[in-house]
Amino acid sequence: MLILGIETSCDETSAAVLDGMMPRSNVVLSQHEHGVYGGVVPELASRAHIRTVIPVIEQALREAEIHLREIEAIAVTNRPGLVGSLIVGVNAAKGIALASDKPLIGVNHLEGHIFSNLIEHEIEVPFLCLLVSGGHTELLLVRQLGEYETLGRTLDDAAGEAFDKVAKLLGLLPAEGVVMGGRLISDRAADGDALAFTFPRALQRQEDRLDFSFSGLKTAVLNQVNSLKAAGSSALADRVADIAASFQVAVVDALVTKTVRAVELTGVRTVTLAGGVAANRLLRSCLQEAVENLGAACYIPSPVLCTDNAAMIAAAGQHHLELGERDGYDLDAFPRALL
Numbered sequence: 001m002l003i004l005g006i007e008t009s010c011d012e013t014s015a016a017v018l019d020g021m022m023p024r025s026n027v028v029l030s031q032h033e034h035g036v037y038g039g040v041v042p043e044l045a046s047r048a049h050i051r052t053v054i055p056v057i058e059q060a061l062r063e064a065e066i067h068l069r070e071i072e073a074i075a076v077t078n079r080p081g082l083v084g085s086l087i088v089g090v091n092a093a094k095g096i097a098l099a100s101d102k103p104l105i106g107v108n109h110l111e112g113h114i115f116s117n118l119i120e121h122e123i124e125v126p127f128l129c130l131l132v133s134g135g136h137t138e139l140l141l142v143r144q145l146g147e148y149e150t151l152g153r154t155l156d157d158a159a160g161e162a163f164d165k166v167a168k169l170l171g172l173l174p175a176e177g178v179v180m181g182g183r184l185i186s187d188r189a190a191d192g193d194a195l196a197f198t199f200p201r202a203l204q205r206q207e208d209r210l211d212f213s214f215s216g217l218k219t220a221v222l223n224q225v226n227s228l229k230a231a232g233s234s235a236l237a238d239r240v241a242d243i244a245a246s247f248q249v250a251v252v253d254a255l256v257t258k259t260v261r262a263v264e265l266t267g268v269r270t271v272t273l274a275g276g277v278a279a280n281r282l283l284r285s286c287l288q289e290a291v292e293n294l295g296a297a298c299y300i301p302s303p304v305l306c307t308d309n310a311a312m313i314a315a316a317g318q319h320h321l322e323l324g325e326r327d328g329y330d331l332d333a334f335p336r337a338l339l
């Protein structure tokens with residue numbers, strides 16, 4: 001099946017053509033307008049999507065060397081996300097579906113992240129999925145595709161949100177450009193000592209609980225930053241890399257420990273990783289090693305399929321289309337949604 005996927009739930013405009021599970025194209029345009037504000041501004045995001053959604057779709061078709069008439073269906077993220085941004089993608093998808101008389105399917109963005117694992121790997125159910133993005137941190141049991149049980153989730157900040165807030169605290173966000181705090185932390189951490197500071201790993205002693213919490217960690221970093229600032233003008237600058245490295249290892253440790261525990265508690269022998277934070281090099285290598293040490297299999301998508309992209313939306317959409325599901329032109333956008 002040739003599917004056009006469209007994703008506009010946050011600050012990436014993306015369109016992809018998926019041929020079976022093979023991406024023929026996967027165009028991702030990250031918005032640069034938010035850097036100066038230190039975070040994504042919803043109104044600016046939706047206006048930028050309006051400008052870019054059609055050119056990005058055209059580019060995806062061009063790169064795939066596919067004409068719109070050859071597309072068999074259109075899949076679009078319609079939940080959860082910034083509602084003004086979602087509406088832009090949903091309306092573009094509806095317009096194309098109506099004009100070309102193709103079926104339309106709305107996709108849950110979180111399910112899209114789970115499906116990013118199935119693009120490059122053949123994975124049998126049941127499997128576990130550690131889904132770590134800017135808005136969500138969940139440990140899921142995928143019994144069947146479409147049947148998801150949440151084993152644990154964050155009680156406060158999402159892992160990506162913690163990366164973004166700490167990047168801001170450390171003054172790493174660029175005055176202009178794409179706001180991707182996690183990537184900035186990971187780059188600075190490469191020059192730092194991960195043992196320089198001991199930051200807290202919440203809920204670590206509650207071994208039968210698979211939830212996460214990152215707000216205490218964030219506060220610990222804030223306190224450290226404040227005491228270094230009080231110590232003199234260059235004290236913080238000298239330790240930024242060490243703080244970044246020590247913070248990163250605390251997040252990774254919390255994520256890996258609970259995932260290992262989930263394998264032990266459920267007996268499920270396959271682990272997958274998904275969401276923007278899954279692009280983190282340290283998380284990828286530590287999770288892989290820890291899961292393989294248990295004798296279980298670990299699958300991790302390529303970094304471009306971890307951060308928001310439309311190929312994963314087309315993949316999830318394809319699954320629902322194959323089950324005969326369709327949405328009408330009354331398809332709506334929702335800021336919140338469960339899996």
Ligand code: KG4
Pocket residue numbers: 010132133134135136159160161163164180181182183186275276277278279280281306307308
């Ligand atoms: O899945 P995603 O692209 O968007 C949401 O659905 O939220 O995830 C974005 C999040 C951001 O918080 C970003 O800082 C984080 O993923 N991220 C990373 C890395 N690349 C992106 N976090 C840690 N290390 C990275 N290399």
Ligand code: ZN
Pocket residue numbers: 109113133134275276307308
């Ligand atoms: Zn996402």
